[in-house]
Amino acid sequence: MTLPASTRPRGRPREFVMDDVLDRAILVFRQQGYHATSVDDLARAMRLTPGSLYKAFKDKRAIFLAALDRYATLRSRQIRQIAATNKTGRERLCDVLTAYVQTSQGDEGRSGCLVVGSAVELAILDPEIALRVRGSLRKNGAFLASLIEAGRLDGSIAAHIDSEATSQLLVCLTQGLRVVGKTGGTRLDAAAAVAIAMKWLD
Numbered sequence: 001m002t003l004p005a006s007t008r009p010r011g012r013p014r015e016f017v018m019d020d021v022l023d024r025a026i027l028v029f030r031q032q033g034y035h036a037t038s039v040d041d042l043a044r045a046m047r048l049t050p051g052s053l054y055k056a057f058k059d060k061r062a063i064f065l066a067a068l069d070r071y072a073t074l075r076s077r078q079i080r081q082i083a084a085t086n087k088t089g090r091e092r093l094c095d096v097l098t099a100y101v102q103t104s105q106g107d108e109g110r111s112g113c114l115v116v117g118s119a120v121e122l123a124i125l126d127p128e129i130a131l132r133v134r135g136s137l138r139k140n141g142a143f144l145a146s147l148i149e150a151g152r153l154d155g156s157i158a159a160h161i162d163s164e165a166t167s168q169l170l171v172c173l174t175q176g177l178r179v180v181g182k183t184g185g186t187r188l189d190a191a192a193a194v195a196i197a198m199k200w201l202d
Contacts (some may be wrong), residue, residue, distance in 0.1 A: 011016075016052070017068065019189050021046040022067050025045060025066075026067045027111065028041055029067055029114055031111050033111070033121055034193055039053070042063055043058065065128070065129070068118060079140075079143065084094065089148065090198070093201075096197055098190050100178075102190055103191040104177040105188065109181025110184050112181070113182075115175075116179055117182070119137075137171055137175070140174070145166040148163035157201045158201065158202060166200060169200065174199060
């Protein structure tokens with residue numbers, strides 16, 4: 001009996017979970033950067049044969065774009081979870097900034113931020129990656145602005161503070177922390193560093 005076209009087997013199914021292999025690729029790209037990472041490096045890290053890798057992705061750039069999207073989604077989710085409390089807007093913003101300081105230090109800091117690394121290494125040369133980087137930074141800024149605005153409304157942040165302008169300043173601060181962290185720079189006291197940043201909101 002001939003199977004209808006819609007029910008015919010379409011070849012061997014994938015034997016890996018896409019999110020898992022992308023998470024492994026993210027770590028390689030974060031640690032080595034795009035240009036220093038070879039397809040062989042990725043195949044080993046992702047635990048895929050070259051054949052399976054090329055069936056799933058067109059080339060190294062396609063792997064990178066998928067990894068960048070995955071990374072941005074995960075980081076956004078993590079930051080929003082930190083802020084998902086019943087605290088004041090000021091306290092929630094403080095918690096988020098503390099998390100940024102902490103992730104820019106130690107092994108996590110030296111691994112680097114894939115968005116920041118992409119901006120430095122690739123965005124000037126690749127319009128599609130530049131668009132993704134700008135989109136990620138814009139979302140980060142909008143989220144920080146929403147916390148500032150929440151603080152203005154609940155009275156924990158001064159009403160005269162410009163939430164948009166201040167959020168952009170905080171984006172520069174948080175992304176700069178990731179650059180310094182990648183170099184293994186001076187270790188900061190998270191509470192002291194955040195306290196200084198929060199003075200911008202007085």
